[in-house]
Structure formats: C-alpha cells, structure tokens
Amino acid sequence: MFTGLVEEVGAIKSVQSKGEAMVIGIKASTVTQGMKLGDSVAVNGVCLTATHFDGSSFTVDVMPQTFRSTNLSQLRSGSKVNLERAMAADGRFGGHIVQGHxxxxxxxTGVRQDQNAVVYEISPAEKSLFKYIIPKGSITIDGISLTVVRTEGHRFSVSIIPHTLAETVLAYKRQGDTINLECDILGKYVEHLLAFGKGNNRGGSDDQSPSPGIDMPFLMKNGFV
Structure with missing residues (x-):
C-alpha cells in the first residue's frame, strides 16, 4: 500500500519490450535505500516489483495486463517517473490509501496558472470512472495523491502547489500528455457492498448466498436513520 506522496523522480535507464511484456530499468537513489528483492515500488502510480537492484538503479517487470491498462508503454530511455516505496507501518499517512492498481x-486537456498554483484539467478515457471522482475527494494521478477541485462534463481538475510541481513528473507534463489514474478505493468498496447479492456484484463467485443489499429500509430497520 502507498500514500501518494512521491519520494523522488527517477529516470528510465532502459526499456526492453517483447510484445506487451516489458522489463524496465530505472535510475534512482532514494527508493533503492534499504531495498530488498521483491519490494513493491509505485512507478507513476503503478505498483511494480523490484526484480534486481543496486545503489543507483532497479529493474521491474511489466506484464501485458499492466501494459494495456496504464501509460507505461509510452516510457522511453530518459523518461521521468514518480517513485514511491510501499508505506512503512511506522510512517505518517500523509496522502490517502493508494493501492498502485x-x-x-x-x-x-488543459493547464493554466492560478496565482501560485497550476490547475490541470484531465479527461479520463473511461467515462465510467466519473462515479468515483467527486469534488474535494481524493484521486491519484501518476502516483500523486491529489484533491479533486471540480468536475465538469467528462473532465475534472486538480490544483498543484509549487512544491508538488517541482518534486514530481507533473513539471514535465503538457496538454495532450497521458497520466495514470487511480480512484479512491473507499468508493469502490461502497459500490461493491451496495451491489452485493443483487446479481451484479463485481468479481463475485456464483455460489454466494442472496443478500437484500443496503437500502433505506435496511438502514431504518437497523437504526442507522
């Protein structure tokens, strides 16, 4: 699990591709400190596993599903990437729950200055994600925990302070560039629980017993309202 607080900006050292499978080498100095084989690292918000490392770089594998679902396929030698190690149990939870999924x-779709901040307007490729994107809610953009400023039509916007801009790959992003999106996991759990037992629970097994789900009568009966 991650928090969306980027630890450093790394640089792509090498990219080996075979079909939709990739092996990526990444130059880094902070996230390699204390690294162990098999450690999880968020690369532009994608949870990947360190398969080799030394003091100045590490290597990760990208499987076809990740290749298809993210923008990692666009990485080239020299590309900048946001990096974050998995959250330590004794650390501060400074962002929000980020899975790296x-x-x-x-x-x-737009970049504009707003006094000391920079506002980015973003259009998700999958419009169905908008049910999870709410004003003042959390969203992860290329591994950065951010707050949604507003939603309008099929776009939403986030406001970036100078520190975040200077310490992440957003400083290199321009209109037309792509970013990885991870919506707040809490909304997904609520949706799944509300739909459970109604014949449309996502990823559930066929042998699950029917459930009335959670609705207003249920809440009233159990003293919630």
Whole structure:
C-alpha cells in the first residue's frame, strides 16, 4: 500500500519490450535505500516489483495486463517517473490509501496558472470512472495523491502547489500528455457492498448466498436513520 506522496523522480535507464511484456530499468537513489528483492515500488502510480537492484538503479517487470491498462508503454530511455516505496507501518499517512492498481488512463486537456498554483484539467478515457471522482475527494494521478477541485462534463481538475510541481513528473507534463489514474478505493468498496447479492456484484463467485443489499429500509430497520 502507498500514500501518494512521491519520494523522488527517477529516470528510465532502459526499456526492453517483447510484445506487451516489458522489463524496465530505472535510475534512482532514494527508493533503492534499504531495498530488498521483491519490494513493491509505485512507478507513476503503478505498483511494480523490484526484480534486481543496486545503489543507483532497479529493474521491474511489466506484464501485458499492466501494459494495456496504464501509460507505461509510452516510457522511453530518459523518461521521468514518480517513485514511491510501499508505506512503512511506522510512517505518517500523509496522502490517502493508494493501492498502485491503476483504474485507467487520462489525458491532460488543459493547464493554466492560478496565482501560485497550476490547475490541470484531465479527461479520463473511461467515462465510467466519473462515479468515483467527486469534488474535494481524493484521486491519484501518476502516483500523486491529489484533491479533486471540480468536475465538469467528462473532465475534472486538480490544483498543484509549487512544491508538488517541482518534486514530481507533473513539471514535465503538457496538454495532450497521458497520466495514470487511480480512484479512491473507499468508493469502490461502497459500490461493491451496495451491489452485493443483487446479481451484479463485481468479481463475485456464483455460489454466494442472496443478500437484500443496503437500502433505506435496511438502514431504518437497523437504526442507522
């Protein structure tokens, strides 16, 4: 699990591709400190496993499903990437719950200055993600925990302070570029629980017993309202 607080910006050292499978080498200095084989690292918000490392770089494998669902396929030698190690149990929870499981890719449709901040407008490729994107809610963009400023039509916007801009790959992003999106996991759990037992629970097994689900009568009966 991650928090969406980027630890450093790394640089792609090498990319080996065979079909939709990739092996990526990444130059880094902070996230390699204390690294162990098999450690999880969020690369532009994608949870990947360190398969080799030394003091200045590490290597990760990208499987076809990840290739298809993220923008990692666009990485080239020299590309900048946001990096974050998995959260330590004794650390501060400074962002929000980030799994590193990307929901889809978005396109930056606008960038504008707002006094000391920069506002990015983003359009998700999958419009179905909008049910999880709410004003003042949390969203992860290329591994960065951010707050949604507003939603409008099929776009939403986030406001970036100078520190975040300077310490992440957003400084290199321009209109038309793509970013990885991960919506807040809490909304997904609520949706699943509300739909459970109604014949449309996502990923459930066929042998699950029917459930009335959670609705207003249920809440009233059990003293919630």
């Amino acid at each position: 990307v929901d889809g890719v978005g396109t930056i």
